[in-house]
Each structure stands twice: as structure tokens, then as C-alpha cells.
Amino acid sequence: MNTLTKILLSSTVGALIGASVVWLLNSPNDSETTAAGGDRKPLYWVAPMDPNYKRDKPGKSPMGMDLIPVYEDGADEAGTIKISPEVINNLGVRTAKVQRGQLDLQVNTVGYVQYDENQLVHVSPRVEGWIERLYTKAAGDPVVQGEPLFALYSPTLVNAQEELLLALKRNNRVLIDAATERLLALQLAKEDIEKLKKTLKVSRTITINSPQSGVVDNLAVREGMYVKPGMSLMSIGKLEHIWIIGEVFERQASLIGEGDPVTVRLDYVPGREWQGKIDYVYPSLDTQTRTAQIRVGLPNPDVVLKPGMFAQLFIETQSEAEALLIPREALIRTGSQSRVVLALGEGKFKSIAVTVGRIAEQQVEILTGLNEGEHIVTSAQFLIDSESSKTSDFLRMTQYEQESDEHNYNAEPANLKQPVWVAARIVGVMAEHRMLSLEHEAIPEWQWPAMTMDFFVADAVDMDELKQGMHLHVQIINNNNGEYQISLVHIPDDQGNENMPTEMDHGDMSMPEHREQRGMNHGEHDQKEHNHD
Structure with missing residues (x-):
């Protein structure tokens, strides 16, 4: 026997011994199995590499591995993870109690x-004409009630x-009263009318005075x-009382009201x-900023608040x-879901x-999903969420549902034979085998979670149109x-707007080896059996 043969023989014997030791360490002895079986009855058996593959009796998984029994005290919900106290301390995990309150x-x-x-008073002319003189030169100038604003030349006023x-x-009293009323309607001051009656001289221009102080x-307008x-x-506006117009985001509009x-x-x-109160909530939103406006009125006796201030x-x-x-x-918010991490x-x-x-600033109201x-x-x-969300169904299981699951663990989905549609993303294309590796959403009809697996493709489907990374819907x-x-x-038509579910976002973080094993759950095993036949 030469040296090479001895080395190969030694390696083979060592591998066999190592495999035997691993099998002995991982398989329970007969006494332990009997004792466990006498005290606890398994709820079901599950595949080591696929927790969704369940059977009501021992057997083999699609990958040829022995099914593992799951007992009542070890049956955790999908997505449940366990962390040692040391890791919890190192991560700085803190918890809070869900409470009911205002x-x-x-x-x-x-x-x-x-x-x-x-x-706020707006000044507008009541007759056409030309501005002969402007007494107020710029915006922001203060004016007093009765003070002249501008002089207007108008042929209509001259005729009146x-x-x-x-x-x-x-000396016709009816005509006198009618002419006087017309001049008042054309914005001529009473003082000017009385002066006209006394002097009997027509004024070429009339002066428009300020209707209020401000x-x-x-x-x-400018002269000429x-x-x-x-x-x-x-x-002309007053500063002794001002408004503040606030803008509130659309999501906050329901939180506020008049009188707050x-x-x-x-x-x-x-x-x-x-200190003030909301006087008015405007009924419409700004279509550009998507905000609702509110109005707060405040007294401003010292004129500290000035229009335009922020x-x-x-x-x-x-x-x-x-x-x-x-x-x-x-609260953890994603593009399509809101969730929390529950401490069990x-x-x-x-x-x-x-x-x-x-x-609110410090608190969030929860409508469904949590209990006090x-x-x-x-x-x-x-x-924690990045790990739990890989396999979590994000559902709460009530006590009634837990008991129902324990009594119906061996039930298969009633519509497993019915075809289903699901959104998916192509992870890999195996055209020579007419197979696709898909990362698909959860299929509630079949009780499948979101996962990556391989599928055979029917002959009627054109494989040339299917590319890696493509988002699509498949039956x-x-x-x-x-x-x-x-x-x-x-x-x-527009794959750029297709949003994959949150579960699939975390699926990208899985190890490639794990995704490959998940893909073998159905397709590869069936292919092996088919080839074997």
C-alpha cells in the first residue's frame, strides 16, 4: 500500500467517524424520545431548512432531511427570534408598555x-380721471383719517x-337735492359741497381723503x-390688531380646531x-404645498408685530x-407598512x-395590532426588526387562533389546487431548464410566506421576454x-413604479446560500425526482 492510498484511506475513515459523531450528537436517544413522547405530544413535524413545510407525522423534507418534531412549548410564531441576555444588554434594548390614555x-x-x-380698506375711484397730485408717495407711509391722499381731475366731476x-x-329744491346726492356718490366730501354752494365756483380737481387711520x-398709482x-x-390697514396665518400639514389638519x-x-x-386662539380654519388646502391654513388674531397695541414677519x-x-x-x-415606518417590535x-x-x-410629538395612537x-x-x-422581518408574517395571533392552530396543524390549504396570481421579481433565469428563480410576495391562499424559490415555466410562456431583475405578476x-x-x-408597462412588499426588502439581506436552499424547496426536489424516474 503506497503513501497516497494510506492518506486517502485515513481521510475516508476520519470523515465517516466525524459524520457518525455529528449524527449521534444531533439525534435523541431512545429513552429521551420515549420520555418526551410520554410527557409531550409533538404538534407537527417541520423541515429543518423550511419552517413552512409541515407534516403531521415523521418523514423526509423536500431536501431529503429528517423532519424535526415541534412541541407545544416550542411552537413560536413565524418571525419570532430569541436573543440572549448578553446580546440584549450589549444592544441597549429598552422596552415600554403599551398604555391607554389621552x-x-x-x-x-x-x-x-x-x-x-x-x-383693511381699499381706495378706488368712482369716476375716471387723472391723478393731478399724490400726497402719499410710498407704501408703508402712515396716514390719519381725513388726511388727503390724492387730487383727481375728472370731467365728470366738473360737470356734476x-x-x-x-x-x-x-332755486329748484328737487334738482339741488339730486345734484348734491350725485356729488356725494362720486366721492366728493360734504365740506367741498358746502364750499361749492357758498362760493359758487367749480373746483377743477377734487381731493380724496383717507377713510381711516393706518x-x-x-x-x-403715481401722479399723472x-x-x-x-x-x-x-x-390702508391698521396695525393695532393683526392676523397670523399659519400653515398646517394635511396629516395634522384633523388634530386642530377653532378655539385651540x-x-x-x-x-x-x-x-x-x-397667547391667542385659532379664530378660523380655512376650508381648503393649498394644492402646491398640501397645507391647510389657520388664522390667529392678536392685539398689537405697541405695534411690535409687523406684516410680513415670520x-x-x-x-x-x-x-x-x-x-x-x-x-x-x-414606531417603524416603511413605504408600505407601519410596524413595531413586540417583546414576548x-x-x-x-x-x-x-x-x-x-x-403627536412624543406619542403615537395605535388603532389595531397591539393590546394594552x-x-x-x-x-x-x-x-431586531431587520432579522425578524425576514420570516415574520407581521400578524398577531390571539389565544383563540393559537388554540385553533394547535387543533388544525395537520390541515392543508383547501384551495392548494387552485391557481394563484402573485407579484414577484426575477432573481435568476435558467432558460436551458425552463426555470425561473423568483422572489415573490406572500400567498395567503396557499399559506406561503414571501420567499425565494425556483419554478418550472410552462411551454406557452416566452422565456426570451423574461430578464433578471424584472418585476412582474405570475400565475x-x-x-x-x-x-x-x-x-x-x-x-x-411601467416596472419602475412597481413596489415590492416590505418582506422582500429584507429578503435581499438573506445569504445567497439560504435563498438557493429556499428555491430548492419545491422546484429542485421535484426535478431531481423527475430525473430519477
Whole structure:
């Protein structure tokens, strides 16, 4: 026997001995099995590499491995992970209790100071003419009630004055009253009319006075300009009372209402606050910013608040009814789902989906998915979720459902023979074998979770159109021989907008070896049996 033969023989013997030791360590002895069987009856048997492959008696998995018994105290829900106390401490995992109470809401937003529109007066001419003289030169100039704003030359006003003089000359009381009313309607002051009656001299221009005291805004006229009725020449606003128009995001609009207290702060006056209430909530949203507007009226006796200033608004509101509340930091939000990590005790955790209601600064209202008194993870939950979400169904199992599962663990899906449609992404194309490796969504009709597996493709499907990375919808059928086959394919027109489910996002994090094994669960095993036959 030469040296090479001795080496090969030694290696073979060593491998056999090692395999025997591993088998002995992993297989329970007869006494242990008997004792366990006498105390506990297995709920079902499961494949070591595929927890979704369950049977009601011992046997082989699709990969040829012995099925493992699952007992009542070891039957964790899908997606449940267990972490040792040392790892929990190192990760800094913290939990909080789900509580019921009133949601303390504070909506923080911004706003702008503007004139009180109820006290804003617009100045417009009632006759056509030309601006002979402008007494107010710029926007922002203060004016006093009765102070002249501009002098207007108008042929219409000149004619109206002459009509009054003619009526006075004839001493016709009816014509005098009619001419006087016309001059008043054309915005001529009573003082000017009385002066005209005394002097009997027509004024070439008339002076328009300020209707109220305030500040000129939106000055849109200059000397020499031709004006006519309907033109807004300027506005006069008061500063003793102002409005603050705030903007609230669409999702926050339901949290606020008229009468809610508001605290106003301005960078212009650090350390000073104004207290007010929401006077009005505007009925429509801004289509550009998707915000709703609110109005807060504030007294401004010292004229510190000036139109155009930027303000910070803190709106205090509180819900009347109690709600189920969790800390805001515990909520995990993805593009298509909201979920939390539930602490099950004994180092076990699971990601579950929740329905979110109102969101405050510190708390979140939970509509469905949690019960009062349960504990959720508030720190390091993203690390735990990244692991749990790989296999989690994100569903809560109530006590009734648990008991129902234990009594019906051996039941197969009633519609397993019916074809199903599911959204999927092509992971690999094996054209020579007419097979596809798909990463597909969960199939509730067949009680399949989202996973990656291989499928045979029917002859009627054109393989040339199928490329790796493509998002599509496929119809899967279960043949009589147990083979799962893609019978129909639908390719969306715009694949860029196709969103894969959240479960599949985490599926990308799985090891390639694991995805390959999952893909062999049905397709590869059936192919091997077919080739063997």
C-alpha cells in the first residue's frame, strides 16, 4: 500500500467517524424520545431548512432531511427570534408598555404676520380721471383719517358741480337735492359741497381723503396716471390688531380646531410670547404645498408685530377620548407598512404590523395590532426588526387562533389546487431548464410566506421576454405530481413604479446560500425526482 492510498484511506475513515459523531450528537436517544413522547405530544413535524413545510407525522423534507418534531412549548410564531441576555444588554434594548390614555398633541408650525383684513380698506375711484397730485408717495407711509391722499381731475366731476350750480341758480329744491346726492356718490366730501354752494365756483380737481387711520399698503398709482372706476389705487390697514396665518400639514389638519390655544414666538423679539386662539380654519388646502391654513388674531397695541414677519406657532390640543398609545420612537415606518417590535418575554421578539392613528410629538395612537399592557421595543428595534422581518408574517395571533392552530396543524390549504396570481421579481433565469428563480410576495391562499424559490415555466410562456431583475405578476399552478409551475406571466408597462412588499426588502439581506436552499424547496426536489424516474 503506497503513501497516497494510506492518506486517502485515513481521510475516508476520519470523515465517516466525524459524520457518525455529528449524527449521534444531533439525534435523541431512545429513552429521551420515549420520555418526551410520554410527557409531550409533538404538534407537527417541520423541515429543518423550511419552517413552512409541515407534516403531521415523521418523514423526509423536500431536501431529503429528517423532519424535526415541534412541541407545544416550542411552537413560536413565524418571525419570532430569541436573543440572549448578553446580546440584549450589549444592544441597549429598552422596552415600554403599551398604555391607554389621552393623546397630548402639540402641533408646531410656522406662520406670517399680515394685516387684519376685517380692518383693511381699499381706495378706488368712482369716476375716471387723472391723478393731478399724490400726497402719499410710498407704501408703508402712515396716514390719519381725513388726511388727503390724492387730487383727481375728472370731467365728470366738473360737470356734476356745474349741475349743482345750475340747480341753485333756478332755486329748484328737487334738482339741488339730486345734484348734491350725485356729488356725494362720486366721492366728493360734504365740506367741498358746502364750499361749492357758498362760493359758487367749480373746483377743477377734487381731493380724496383717507377713510381711516393706518398704514398705506399696495400703492399702485403715481401722479399723472389715468384711473377709472374699479381700479385699486391703494389699501390702508391698521396695525393695532393683526392676523397670523399659519400653515398646517394635511396629516395634522384633523388634530386642530377653532378655539385651540396657540403660543406665538418671533425671532424679532426673543424671549417674548403672545397667547391667542385659532379664530378660523380655512376650508381648503393649498394644492402646491398640501397645507391647510389657520388664522390667529392678536392685539398689537405697541405695534411690535409687523406684516410680513415670520412667526413660530405652537398649537396645544388634547384628544377627549382615550386611545392606545406607544412612544413615537418605537414606531417603524416603511413605504408600505407601519410596524413595531413586540417583546414576548424570555428574550423573544417579533415584528408585527400595526395601524397608526394620530401622531403627536412624543406619542403615537395605535388603532389595531397591539393590546394594552404589552411591551414593545423602543431602542435597537431596527436591528431586531431587520432579522425578524425576514420570516415574520407581521400578524398577531390571539389565544383563540393559537388554540385553533394547535387543533388544525395537520390541515392543508383547501384551495392548494387552485391557481394563484402573485407579484414577484426575477432573481435568476435558467432558460436551458425552463426555470425561473423568483422572489415573490406572500400567498395567503396557499399559506406561503414571501420567499425565494425556483419554478418550472410552462411551454406557452416566452422565456426570451423574461430578464433578471424584472418585476412582474405570475400565475402559479400546482400540478397533480406536486410540481409548482408558472403558467401565465403579466409584465407591467411601467416596472419602475412597481413596489415590492416590505418582506422582500429584507429578503435581499438573506445569504445567497439560504435563498438557493429556499428555491430548492419545491422546484429542485421535484426535478431531481423527475430525473430519477
